[in-house]
Each structure stands twice: as structure tokens, then as C-alpha cells.
Amino acid sequence: MKRKINCESARAFPIEKALAKLGHFPQRTAEKEAWFLSPFRSETQASFKVSKTMNRWYDHGEGIGGNVIDLVCRILKCSVKEALAYLNQDWSSFSFQQQQHFNTNDIGITITKIQNIKHPALIQYLNFRAIPLQIANTYCSEVWYTFKDKQFFAIGLQNNKNGWELRNRIFKSSSSPKSYTHLQRNSKHLIILEGMFDLLSLAVMNGSLIKDSDVMVLNSIAFIENVETHISNYEIVDLYLDNDSAGQNATLYLTKKYSHINDQCDAYKNHKDLNDFLCHERKG
DSSP states (O other): OOOOOOHHHHTTSOHHHHHHHTTOOOSEEOSSEEEEOOTTSOOSSOOEEEETTTTEEEETTTTEEEOHHHHHHHHHTOOHHHHHHHHHSOGGGSSOOOOOOOOOOSTTEEEEEEEOSOOHHHHHHHHHTTOOHHHHHHHOEEEEEEETTEEEEEEEEEOTTSOEEEEOSSOEEEOSSOOOEEEOOSOSEEEEESSHHHHHHHHHHOHHHHHHSEEEEOSSGGGHHHHHHHHTTOSEEEEEOOSSHHHHHHHHHHHHHOTTEEEOGGGGTTSSSHHHHHHHHHHO
């Protein structure tokens, strides 16, 4: 049985590992210290210092510092007891895995838990993508899953066959069966988007449009032919596909074949996709 840590032993838990566990990674490192963007606020210049020799942190922006327990309590807004329980959890089960992208579009992935998005690392990722938590929770979930005997967590969008598109800061993956996502509201107006963050971005930019229309998220440009069977059921179809060769080719194919399809890529011209445009606008 694994021995539970107390306050004294918890203080030896490396702050860098605790920050990684919470989804925060250094902007620069040296032998004796590491610098992070503050986990307490949005900033562009790293002002949060971790002393590797003393295992202490100091936030120059707020003029506060402390040990690892203080840090976890402040980030998670929890008690010391809850912070100790968090630090006592198995490391590999609760951190983003630093690895190359892998293909999990098969039976090797097992969904273990689905809940509202609340993990700090996922909330930080949403902030990075300029997506409010409330909007993300309207369309997506926090999904925990196992793959090759390791546990992961991600923002998940469920498709029409009950598979999941899974995204976090480190990688993108999906569970089988892979398919498109069709949000039906008995509208005669259909919006076709390429991916999860296109949906969330358009919900930020024009929430009423998303709520009043039927929405098709392809989850892969390869599903264009699969969704064609639905197109004739609508009076108006608007396309918001990526401004890359695959997206442009799919847009050209559909607009030539169907007279009631409109290409809306001018709304985010000079940007890769809707989310790239949204992030640019928010920074501006």
C-alpha cells in the first residue's frame, strides 16, 4: 500500500512537477531556477520563478511566494488537506503525457469518466484558445481515458456514433468509432465546420447563429462525402472550413456541386481557421 504523504514530506514534492501536473510548463530553465508564465493570471512575460535548489516559488507580479502546498492550494482554491490528497495521487495518472502524437482511433482507447470541464490544465488550454469555460461546457466535456495502461484527460466532443474527439495542450486524439458530429435543432440552415475548436470559436463570435442553426462538425475533412446526404435537407448551408489546401478543395467541391452552399471563409481570411482568427482578435 502506498504511504500517504504529510505536510513535511509533501513540501519535498518538486514544484516543477506540481506545475506540470497542473498543466503549466516553463518558459525558460537554468541549473538552479525555472521561469513560468504565472498560473494565477494571463501574461506574456514569465514572472513566476521556481528555485530548484530551495524548491520554493515566487510570483514577481504579485509579490507572493511559498512552498508547493501553498501553490496547489492557491491554484486549485482548495484546503491543505485537499492539496495533500492531490499531491498524493499517482503522477502518471494525472498529468499530460509528454510524448509524440499517437493514433488512438481504435479499440486501444477506453473512456473511463465524462464530466463537466473543471481541470485547471484544460481551463488554461481553453483560455489559450480564447474559449470561455461556459461555452466549452455547453458543447464539450472533460473526458478521462486510458491508452496503453496510462490515463489521460482531454476536452472531448462526442460524435454521432458515440465516439469522442479529444484535445488537450499536448496532443489530439479520438476514440472509435470516428464520425462527424451533427447538432440538430430542426433548422433549415446548416453550418458545416471542420473541428471542435471551430465550433467553440463560432459560438464565441456569434452565439445566436450557432443556437439557431443545425451544425455539422466534420471532425475530419474525410467525412465530407458522408455529410453530403444531409445537405439536400437544408435551404441554406454555410461552410467554415480551414484555409488550407484540404479545406479549400472541399469548399470548392461543395460550392460547385450545390447552389445553396455559401463559403464563409472571408470572415477569417488571412487566418488558418476560425480559432486562429479569434485568438488574433482577442490579442488585438
